[in-house]
Amino acid sequence: MTGEGLRRWSSVPAIAAVLFQLGVLYAPSGAGSAPFPNFDKLVHCAVFALPVFFAVLARLPMAPVIAVLAVHAPVSEFIQATLLPNRSGDPWDVVADLVGVTLGAAAARFALHRRPTAGSAT
Template identity: 35%
Template sequence: MTPAPTTRATTSHQTLRPAPGRTVRVAAAAAALVGLAVHLWGLYRDHGPPSVPWFPQADKLEHLVGFGLPCFLVLLALHLHVARRGQLLSGRAVALVVGLFVLHAGVSEVVQGELYTTRSGDPADALADVVGTALGLAAYLLLRRRAAHGRA
């Protein structure tokens, strides 16, 4: 008699319920690529975004979303890629993605401040970038928890 499949494991490669189909995985990968392209365009175009009169320092919200959403989309696409094998994305892979976004937060501000005459680097922007990355990670971890328990 074959033992019943389990939905729990002791490693970071936990078994999941059946993964979404190829169309969903491709759509998630495409969304991640578009998110990264917009992210890079916004950070490295030769001029900053127009000033938005919503409230003072509204650009910090743009930085927060500009890092949080692409971070989440990349983690989601990678999650779906490994989920097709019935596994969760490893903690090392998650840490690598998040670490790259955090590193990019600082690098992008230095580049804007040093290499552009029409832009400036702002430590507060870098902080907003890191907070956005943390929110993207938190959203991914919530999704991952739900997926591990079969509710995603």
């Protein structure tokens, strides 16, 4: 497979993660009862970490990816609070989102630095 074809396919997990994130954040109602207190904060963290992680692994530029998702965090809470009648906004969800962005970027950097380069011994 050519470099361009490989890059195109490497974007698929990032696209899937963004679509999953949008579904979680903008579903008309919440997912129901949580298995433990503050479970939703864990979900928020994960749905922001995964798109960052996979986008950076797909070699998208890290700074714009982080910027877009960092801006999306408060915007999504504002939309939930004002436009989705069965949802509410929570400032602590924004904090969890931003923690997720940070963790996703850190995990992606770690994974990229751990990858062997072509031609190197493993």
